[in-house]
Amino acid sequence: MAGVIHIVDDDASFRTAIERRLKKAGYVVATYPSAQHLLDCLPSENELGCILLDVRIPGLSGPELQGRLSEIGSILPIVFLTGYADVQTTVRAIKAGAEDVLTKPVSSEELLAAVERALAHHQLMRGQRNQLEIVRALIAKLTPREREVFELVIRGKTNKQVANALGATERTIKAHRHRVMEKLQVQSLAELVSLAERAGILSSPSGTGQTN
Amino acid sequence: MAGVIHIVDDDASFRTAIERRLKKAGYVVATYPSAQHLLDCLPSENELGCILLDVRIPGLSGPELQGRLSEIGSILPIVFLTGYADVQTTVRAIKAGAEDVLTKPVSSEELLAAVERALAHHQLMRGQRNQLEIVRALIAKLTPREREVFELVIRGKTNKQVANALGATERTIKAHRHRVMEKLQVQSLAELVSLAERAGILSSPSGTGQTN
């Protein structure tokens, strides 16, 4: 699987060694002497890739960089490279979403296998994220009012109930509802609910408080 | 948080030592000299608990036991206790769902903190699993025919379309649909779709192939 491998390590000779091995395997490589360098020049999320990250580096540490990237919504998989076995750190890194943790020195098989897994994972994640973003983008196009109607409709409210809740005529709700279905490109209520569920809306059921 | 801690370790003196520490902290403790012993006498999933599991034990290893438990659907959190730092094993354990990995000798703070996290996690998981099981149980009560109707309805098919698809009258579908709503205890299509989504049905959209 082709991809860009981002190596973050303060040890220049190590970077070069790893870079050479990866390039030989056909990967595109970018190297960074520190976490900050990577943050300053954020890799595009649009191309397949992963990060090979040293745990202990001057300045921002590996796990710290992991946290920053996570905060800004990055889904670039991270493979940690650590000088010595530290179970505590390993556990935290994996739980924080790291793809793998390898110990130096790392064999080429280990390294390449981990990178392949990371790239495959990134592939998957990107697919999922794209789906989600497409849906979110559609929802973002709703006007505030349409959004309100949307929220109630996907919870099973009838037009009449929505009308009462929002202080408008049933006819008006019908119009909003129509535009919602149009903008979200769905033909049925089922699809609308399904879409809302996938978009992460709809967490609290909020029953069907009959108030005809 | 009260709970039953299941200790699996072949070292009797270690078991006893940990047991004493946990009992002092107010936990109920059960000890097992091997993974097989725990499998033979499976802890009830109904009570809050977690497993303290040695990685290297004669017979079934810790990770192997983890695999077995996972296969049979156990959600008891596992905290591994390992004699020496093994990053490879640690990564696998955590990725396989282990709650934590601690190295021996383990401090009481570390141990108790991990146990508390494990219990809290178990609490959460049990809640989620119960929700899911309630829904699944409801769905399981559907007759085969009702199930077919259900599957199509939650994908946005109209009664007419379902009738054509299943070779029955629209009226018949209406009857089935009614019983589905009744059995699944929902009042609206939106709730039905929502429920299906939560139950894990509904993965492939399968559009709204208009075939009136």
Add this chain to the structure above:
DNA sequence: TTTTCTATTGTCCCATGGGACAATGCGAAC
């Protein structure tokens, strides 16, 4: 054999959803 469950279908009727066609009022942008 009788009961029970499941699947099937009917009719009558009303509430709800949704398309077509049309229009008004109000801010904000140009």
Add this chain to the structure above:
DNA sequence: GTTCGCATTGTCCCATGGGACAATAGAAAA
């Protein structure tokens, strides 16, 4: 000042959903 997007509401009409009441038929269970 005019245009544009948004919210609002109307009427007419039809398709669909869904409740009420009722009934038939086959298969499985008691």
